[in-house]
Amino acid sequence: MDKVRITEIAKELGMKSKDIIEKAIDMGLDVKAPSSSINTEDAEKLMNYVLTGESPNTPKPISPLKSVEVKKAEVVEKPSIVEEPKVEKITPTKTKTLKEKESEVLNTEPLSLSVEQKDDEMLQGDAEEISEDKNDPTNVRKRRGLVIVKKKRPEKEEQLIEEKKETHLSYGSQEQEKSRSFDSIFSTPSNSDLQKKKKKVKKLPAEKKTNAEKLDIALNIEMTNTHIDSDEEDMIVLPDLNEGLKVTEEVKKKKQIDPSQIRTTKKTNFVMQGIQRVGRKKRRRTVMTQEAEAISAIEIPEEIRVYEFAEKMNKPVGEVIKELFSLGVMFTKNDFLDKDSIEILADTFGVNVTTVNDQEAFDYVKAYDEEGEAGEQNLVERAPVITIMGHVDHGKTSLLDYIRSAKVAAGEAGGITQHVGAYMVEKNGRNITFIDTPGHEAFTEMRSRGAKVTDIVIVVVAADDGVKPQTKEAVEHAKAAGVPIIIAVNKMDKESANPDLVKAQLAELGITPIDWGGEHEFVPVSAKTGMGIEDLLETILLQADLLELQADPSREVKATVIESSLEKGRGPVATVVIEDGTMRVGDIVVAGIAFGKVKALLNDRGLAVKEAKPGEPVVVLGLSEVPGAGETLISVKTDKIAREYAKKKAEYLRQKELSKSTKVSLDELSDMIAEGALKTLPVIIKADVQGSLEAIKGSLKKIRNAETKVNIVSAGIGGITESDVALASASSDCIILGFHVRPTGTVKERAKSSGVEIKTYNIIYDLIDDVTNIVTGLMAPVIREENIGQAMVREVFAVPKLGHIAGCIVTDGTINRGVKIRVIRDGVIIYEGSVSSLKRFKDDVKEVGKGYECGVGIEGYTDIKVGDYIESFKEVEEKAKL
Numbered sequence: 001m002d003k004v005r006i007t008e009i010a011k012e013l014g015m016k017s018k019d020i021i022e023k024a025i026d027m028g029l030d031v032k033a034p035s036s037s038i039n040t041e042d043a044e045k046l047m048n049y050v051l052t053g054e055s056p057n058t059p060k061p062i063s064p065l066k067s068v069e070v071k072k073a074e075v076v077e078k079p080s081i082v083e084e085p086k087v088e089k090i091t092p093t094k095t096k097t098l099k100e101k102e103s104e105v106l107n108t109e110p111l112s113l114s115v116e117q118k119d120d121e122m123l124q125g126d127a128e129e130i131s132e133d134k135n136d137p138t139n140v141r142k143r144r145g146l147v148i149v150k151k152k153r154p155e156k157e158e159q160l161i162e163e164k165k166e167t168h169l170s171y172g173s174q175e176q177e178k179s180r181s182f183d184s185i186f187s188t189p190s191n192s193d194l195q196k197k198k199k200k201v202k203k204l205p206a207e208k209k210t211n212a213e214k215l216d217i218a219l220n221i222e223m224t225n226t227h228i229d230s231d232e233e234d235m236i237v238l239p240d241l242n243e244g245l246k247v248t249e250e251v252k253k254k255k256q257i258d259p260s261q262i263r264t265t266k267k268t269n270f271v272m273q274g275i276q277r278v279g280r281k282k283r284r285r286t287v288m289t290q291e292a293e294a295i296s297a298i299e300i301p302e303e304i305r306v307y308e309f310a311e312k313m314n315k316p317v318g319e320v321i322k323e324l325f326s327l328g329v330m331f332t333k334n335d336f337l338d339k340d341s342i343e344i345l346a347d348t349f350g351v352n353v354t355t356v357n358d359q360e361a362f363d364y365v366k367a368y369d370e371e372g373e374a375g376e377q378n379l380v381e382r383a384p385v386i387t388i389m390g391h392v393d394h395g396k397t398s399l400l401d402y403i404r405s406a407k408v409a410a411g412e413a414g415g416i417t418q419h420v421g422a423y424m425v426e427k428n429g430r431n432i433t434f435i436d437t438p439g440h441e442a443f444t445e446m447r448s449r450g451a452k453v454t455d456i457v458i459v460v461v462a463a464d465d466g467v468k469p470q471t472k473e474a475v476e477h478a479k480a481a482g483v484p485i486i487i488a489v490n491k492m493d494k495e496s497a498n499p500d501l502v503k504a505q506l507a508e509l510g511i512t513p514i515d516w517g518g519e520h521e522f523v524p525v526s527a528k529t530g531m532g533i534e535d536l537l538e539t540i541l542l543q544a545d546l547l548e549l550q551a552d553p554s555r556e557v558k559a560t561v562i563e564s565s566l567e568k569g570r571g572p573v574a575t576v577v578i579e580d581g582t583m584r585v586g587d588i589v590v591a592g593i594a595f596g597k598v599k600a601l602l603n604d605r606g607l608a609v610k611e612a613k614p615g616e617p618v619v620v621l622g623l624s625e626v627p628g629a630g631e632t633l634i635s636v637k638t639d640k641i642a643r644e645y646a647k648k649k650a651e652y653l654r655q656k657e658l659s660k661s662t663k664v665s666l667d668e669l670s671d672m673i674a675e676g677a678l679k680t681l682p683v684i685i686k687a688d689v690q691g692s693l694e695a696i697k698g699s700l701k702k703i704r705n706a707e708t709k710v711n712i713v714s715a716g717i718g719g720i721t722e723s724d725v726a727l728a729s730a731s732s733d734c735i736i737l738g739f740h741v742r743p744t745g746t747v748k749e750r751a752k753s754s755g756v757e758i759k760t761y762n763i764i765y766d767l768i769d770d771v772t773n774i775v776t777g778l779m780a781p782v783i784r785e786e787n788i789g790q791a792m793v794r795e796v797f798a799v800p801k802l803g804h805i806a807g808c809i810v811t812d813g814t815i816n817r818g819v820k821i822r823v824i825r826d827g828v829i830i831y832e833g834s835v836s837s838l839k840r841f842k843d844d845v846k847e848v849g850k851g852y853e854c855g856v857g858i859e860g861y862t863d864i865k866v867g868d869y870i871e872s873f874k875e876v877e878e879k880a881k882l
């Protein structure tokens, strides 16, 4: 059975919950708090009681006329009963006696509310059951879908409504219900005759619709917004007629309505301004089935927005959103639907949904590959692409440096490799391309990308240090990429070098050396002395031979972006490794959202070249945007095609990004609300290159716990600009973090004037450490307890003015005046307070040390006993750690 809360009733009646509770208690209802619920019947009785003062517990004196009248009604022919109007004018077939008597009955009841029974089935029964047992609890079940209206209408208004009704004779059968008393609606016929009649009335479906309309007229209120279907049973509507009644002044004057306007209906249209519980499922299902018949199968792209889906379904977008909402997910019309939601929607709407790959429209890589497969291939051997990975300081840069015979490591800030670079070396007349990925943990994500573009991974392990976390990570990445791994056991020049330990540790990770029966090459090297380097290069070439790396240099180019940045005077710059084909100056290329005509190509030494062959690294100038690292670049025939691809991709990514930011599930929503309590550090990150930016973003996102987190307001490549400062000043406490970028004079000034802090770094560790420190500063300090001392109570003195004083001996540490103490009895803490007085003999002291006797007064505590222990302690605030 439906329940209604006291608060709801109070709200409806414009009264305080407390008053309603009082009335409810008066009525004998079990109600304690405003949140208590009562069933709808009690709710109605309660409202009636509150409004009329008439307790439903005290049986209403029923006029003898009433029963007479009802009996008469029973005798009346069915049709006349059904159409029996209250007002004589309305239906000529009505029995005047009944009407008159009804009004007499009403007159005898001081009820200021009237109940209108709109349902035919109730109508008949009710008419007859007036004389029946009104308090029969079984009667209650008859009423479903109540509409309780608190508002009393002035007599004038009601009269007017009555007049209006008269003009709608077709509704006559319901009219008779209008002034029916509340009790009469609740009562049910107890004799079988009445029930029979009721059944007959039920068979008149045509009546139902008219009921709803008639009610509209009767109340003269706007009900257009909320249509509740007649099959929506189990509905409780407590509308606010203050809102709903939009009666013009003129009309108001004319209106004469019966003062009792409480209506109890089973099925009705009604204003849903108040409380409502509406079982809508039935209606929706019906609608769906109908529409599903219209469209039984649709084809949609993998990425589809809500409104697009609605269009395909030929449904209003609101309906789709509503459906999603009922599934617990909030979508806006522009949001992309995820696979699960599409499946559920397809199921709900009963359509077959086939997804077609929409991305193919701008999948230039696929088009390139298909073209290659179709055409004749002039395959030639290409240079292997090698990625060096390994734990920090195990010698990646030194190794590559030695190989290239150039001192790269010496020039780097802090000795850490900041950027991904690609370099080519020659060995035995063949080229080998190296991609250098940095060893810092923050670059993990970028490394994983690096592993994908490479043919072979070299994992550098320092022979004196063995396998470390990043060694494991490197192995995992290489394994995931499915590329062969060569182990360079470095620092073999060191005395502490232990290559066997390295072998054993790696064997545990599934990387077993060939000389141990495995399939992995372990090459002992020294980046310092150059020992084993030639062996390493030869091993690489042997491995490359096994891979049979080939490409067709006669084709148009396909390359992978290794690194990209925005350079002053050069614009977007991308380092790419050619996978297939040849890249030439003047080529029209597209790489993700970037496109353009190749203005210049620079080799790994920074020298301008005209072309780059498969396997070679090259720096590309002339792109419209900074392409993302890991993006595939291809050349296309015309600028238009390139532009089109890039535009579609950009739009696609933009929409996806938008979708991500707006699509929130209800669960997420509540999480977000919970997160409102979170303290966040808003930051704006600016970095010189994409790789560093990604790495910083990744690391900062990890700096969080349940209480605090870093909120990346914006992140971009390039120098710190005035608009960055403006953005930072717009959000409180936002700082700007610059990596390898510096603010210029005006930006600095603007930051100073708007109180925005700019922090710049050259070393990624420093940036992360600083942010970690700031974030931990945001955390609530941790309160740590420090024990000071303990004393045993030997005697208890009652001292005038001071109360009970514990005569103690300090057994440990010190007892100090004013510090916090605990009283411990039989090992259990029985009191916590502070030392109010501390005496040595007669003197007040601040501190008493171990082994000394003292008198301790405890603030607010007199129940001290011999044998108790007093433990003194202090609370120390400590900075929270992540």
Ligand SMILES: Nc1nc2c(ncn2[C@@H]2O[C@H](COP(=O)(O)OP(=O)(O)OP(=O)(O)O)[C@@H](O)[C@H]2O)c(=O)[nH]1
Pocket (backbone or CB within 6 Å): 390, 391, 392, 393, 394, 395, 396, 397, 398, 399, 409, 415, 416, 417, 438, 439, 440, 490, 491, 492, 493, 494, 525, 526, 527, 528, 529
């Ligand atoms: N003795 C000895 N020292 C080496 C060898 N290789 C590298 N080192 C030293 O080890 C330290 C770290 O070398 P890097 O090449 O910077 O190591 P990395 O792995 O590139 O470090 P990150 O770029 O910071 O990840 C430097 O001081 C090198 O001089 C080697 O074979 N023998």
